[in-house]
Amino acid sequence: MKVQARDADARVKTPDPSIKAYLIYGPDRGLAHERASTLVKSVLEDPDDPFALTQLTEEDLKSDPAALADAMAAMSLTGGQRLVRVRLSGETGSGPIIDFISDLESGSVAPQTVLVVESGDLTPRGKLRKTFEPAKNAYSIACYADNAQSLGNLVDDLLKGENLTIAPDARMNWLPRLEGDRALARGEIEKLILYKGLAGQRDPNDNEICLADIEAVAADQGEAQMDAVLEPALLGRLAEADKAYIRSISAGGSPVAILRSLQRRLDQLGAVQAAGGSDAAMAKAGVPRFGPPANAFKQQMSVWRGRRLDHARQLAFDAERQVKRSGSPAESLVSELLLRLARGAAQMRR
Numbered sequence: 302m303k304v305q306a307r308d309a310d311a312r313v314k315t316p317d318p319s320i321k322a323y324l325i326y327g328p329d330r331g332l333a334h335e336r337a338s339t340l341v342k343s344v345l346e347d348p349d350d351p352f353a354l355t356q357l358t359e360e361d362l363k364s365d366p367a368a369l370a371d372a373m374a375a376m377s378l379t380g381g382q383r384l385v386r387v388r389l390s391g392e393t394g395s396g397p398i399i400d401f402i403s404d405l406e407s408g409s410v411a412p413q414t415v416l417v418v419e420s421g422d423l424t425p426r427g428k429l430r431k432t433f434e435p436a437k438n439a440y441s442i443a444c445y446a447d448n449a450q451s452l453g454n455l456v457d458d459l460l461k462g463e464n465l466t467i468a469p470d471a472r473m474n475w476l477p478r479l480e481g482d483r484a485l486a487r488g489e490i491e492k493l494i495l496y497k498g499l500a501g502q503r504d505p506n507d508n509e510i511c512l513a514d515i516e517a518v519a520a521d522q523g524e525a526q527m528d529a530v531l532e533p534a535l536l537g538r539l540a541e542a543d544k545a546y547i548r549s550i551s552a553g554g555s556p557v558a559i560l561r562s563l564q565r566r567l568d569q570l571g572a573v574q575a576a577g578g579s580d581a582a583m584a585k586a587g588v589p590r591f592g593p594p595a596n597a598f599k600q601q602m603s604v605w606r607g608r609r610l611d612h613a614r615q616l617a618f619d620a621e622r623q624v625k626r627s628g629s630p631a632e633s634l635v636s637e638l639l640l641r642l643a644r645g646a647a648q649m650r651r
Contacts, residue, residue: 303434304442312440313340320440321412322402324433326420327444330568331484331561336444337386337419344384344415349622352378357387358611359394369397373414383413388614389420390571392427399432406436421572422585447483452476455483459490460510463500467510475515482565488557493518518553526554527562528594534639535566535601537647542639556635557624563639564617569598570605571614578602604646613642 302320304312313325313336325337341348348354355372362369372385389395398418404410423430433441447455453476460467467475479486496518497503497510530549533541550556569586576582580590589595605613620638624631 302436302440304440306443306445309336309442309444310339312442313337314343316340316343316415317440320438321414322405322416322418322433322436322439324418324420324429324439324441325444326418326423326429326442328422329444329446329483330421330565331482331486332444332447333419333421334564335483335487336442337417340417341384341386344382346381350379353381353383355383355385356615357385358614359387359389360608360611362387362394362397366397369401369416373401373410373412373416375414382415384415384417386417386419389418390568391421391423391575392429393575395429399428402432402436402439405438421568444483446480447486449476452479452486455486456490459487459494463494463497465494465497465500465508465510468512471510471512471515474512482561484561484564485558488555488561491557492555527559528597530559530639531563531566532597532601534563534643535605535646536597537604537643537645537650539640539643539647542643543636546636546639550632556631560617560621560624560631560635560638564614564621566601567605567610567614567617570602571610573598574602574606574610604649609645609649613645616641 313323323337323340325333325340327333338348341354345353355375357368357372369385369387375383377383387398395418398416401410401416405412418429420429425431430441433439453472456467456472456476456479479489493510493514497507497514526549530542530545533539533545546559549559569588572586573582573588576585583590583595583598588598616638620634623634
């Protein structure tokens with residue numbers, strides 16, 4: 302069943318108990334990831350319970366086509382709802398998912414477990430959308446780039462949680478900088494909130510974000526600055542990666558923004574590989590097709606493939622979860638992640 306854009310957030314925040322499968326996809330991978338994560342939290346009492354949540358990748362499904370059916374049939378050892386989350390870069394590895402939805406629609410299976418499939422952009426002619434969209438027991442939720450209104454709503458919701466407002470001129474100046482990726486936008490908003498101070502930490506009379514705050518904290522971290530950090534890490538240049546990260550943080554860069562950029566880069570690598578690695582695939586994924594940036598991306602693509610790429614994605618996902626759950630310093634967690642990836646890339650390139 303195809304969910305309308307206006308209803309998408311409501312469907313993941315208050316899921317229908319009768320719906321047992323969700324496809325959450327789109328060009329805005331940050332928004333797709335956020336909505337999938339919201340759905341997981343809405344369905345499960347404890348999203349960190351390993352007995353309640355099973356996570357699979359396309360490589361898992363390709364190497365063991367029965368893995369999905371086994372996970373969907375498993376019972377929770379602690380009781381309560383179970384959920385299986387599958388992360389794809391495209392159509393690759395989707396065969397077991399399509400078979401499961403067919404069985405779900407025919408009534409040959411009646412699962413108690415919820416299936417959440419998260420993917421990048423998918424064509425209307427692709428098998429996943431053609432399977433989910435007409436299904437009566439499954440939802441298909443598209444995630445496209447935020448517009449000015451949805452970005453404004455996101456800003457207002459997050460600021461309201463810390464009793465903050467934003468001046469009209471600051472709002473007008475800032476919103477265009479947040480366009481393009483929901484995860485990066487959320488990271489920038491959170492960075493601004495931390496700069497201004499949480500509700501119980503700042504002057505009670507200092508509740509409005511002004512243009513000076515925006516300029517002090519939310520200056521654009523352009524692609525070149527991010528590439529200076531990500532490229533050496535993903536190509537195994539350990540010392541260079543460490544220096545670039547320290548330089549970025551010292552200049553006011555956000556470790557959370559760097560982590561989100563890393564996740565986006567890993568998703569781009571997977572999407573381009575799944576589409577055949579052509580220049581057209583690179584353009585569709587938002588990757589430069591010419592010059593040094595394109596050459597660097599192709600080198601990264603030769604290193605991070607298959608299970609290695611899936612493992613890197615999982616490490617980045619785990620780092621994000623640690624930052625959110627434990628309150629550990631994001632700066633050190635992201636540094637450790639980048640250095641770990643750099644060591645792995647160096648070993649693979651020998």
